[in-house]
Amino acid sequence: AAGNLGVDAVAKAPPDGYTLTVALSSNLMINQFLYTKLPYHPEKDLKLVAKVAEAPLVLAVSSHLNVSNVADLRKYMQSHKGKMSYGSWGVGTISHLSASRLNDLLGGDMAHVAYRGESPMINDLVAGNIQVSFVTGAQAPQFIAAGRLKAIGVTGPARLAALPDVPTLSEAGVNDPLLRAVGWVGVAAPAGTPAPIVDRLATEIDKAMRKPDVQKRIRDLGWAPSYQGPDDIAATYRREAPIWKEVVRQSGAKLD
Known part of the structure; x- marks a missing residue:
């Protein structure tokens, strides 16, 4: 429960x-x-x-997208309105609420796809069946290191030690109280x-x-x-x- x-x-x-x-x-x-x-x-x-x-989250996009940072994502979302989906590991989870907030801030009109856990969500993100999701620092780095996902931001006030080159969302221009929280x-x-x-x-x-x-x-x-x-x-x-x-x-x- x-x-x-x-x-x-x-x-x-x-x-x-x-x-x-x-x-x-x-x-x-x-x-x-x-x-x-x-x-x-x-x-x-x-x-x-x-x-x-x-427990900060990593904003990750499918490697199938021509997106390298949050500015790219904003442009991509604007030009693909109503055609994108974001995943979460369940309705009401932090992954869902954080992505819902990002969707509103960037005006992407993305559809929410809820999964029964993070692993199936990541599998669909890697496959390109969904385009963007927040993922955890436990599972994300291995897929990022292998080039199967692209990390473009992290929640919270500081960068992750495991991903020092990935900016915080505030650094990337998304300065929002919820996304500064973890x-x-x-x-x-x-x-x-x-x-x-x-x-x-x-x-x-x-x-x-x-x-x-x-x-x-x-x-x-x-x-x-x-x-x-x-x-x-x-x-x-x-x-x-x-x-x-x-x-x-x-x-x-x-x-x-």
């Missing part, structure tokens, strides 16, 4: 610091705008303890967990995050190690939640 069952179990667990969730920002923030009957309320039922990673991975406890326990958990997570083997493991998953404590991750939530709420509204995506 898109991770909702596991997060709901934590939301209803005793607030003693022994039951935690490590979850994506979709579960901890975005899904409340997609589901009308979400069994938990992220702000009321959970306490954010720490952010441990960021998905993230956070640790949360049940609401009502005492502050001393939350602080102790955050301190220990911070220590773990400084270990090279932990950082390597996070990078191997296609993410970027990025620690924030309780106050900072709460500020990130307050800043980003209204942006995602509006994008979900504009996209019309609903999951129940």
Whole structure:
């Protein structure tokens, strides 16, 4: 159920610091705008303890397209209105919402094709059956290195270490709050967990995050190690939640 069952179990667990969730920002923030009957309320039922990673997306185009950068893509979209498709790994996912936003910004009038996961989406992108998609840092680099996909931008405020020559979308001229944001991975406890326990958990997570083997493991998953404590991750939530709420509204995506 898109991770909702596991997060709901934590939301209803005793607030003693022994039951935690490590979850994506979709579960901890975005899904409340997609589901009308979400069994938990992220702000009321959970306490954010720490952010441990960021999950930027790579804007990739089929190598069949004569497109090398975002400016090329904008021109191509304008001259092929109503004839292009973008993929996602599911309705309401970050890949869908980010691509929907890009479609609106560039005025491409592209059709959305939702897949059951990223792998089949990438297969169709490589084959040229769809023209553009956001892909993850875990799966994209191998196809880009082989010349089967072209990376033309990344979400977030900084370039990816694995793709240092690929500009951020802001650098490429698409300066939008949602595309400057990134998905993230956070640790949360049940609401009502005492502050001393939350602080102790955050301190220990911070220590773990400084270990090279932990950082390597996070990078191997296609993410970027990025620690924030309780106050900072709460500020990130307050800043980003209204942006995602509006994008979900504009996209019309609903999951129940």
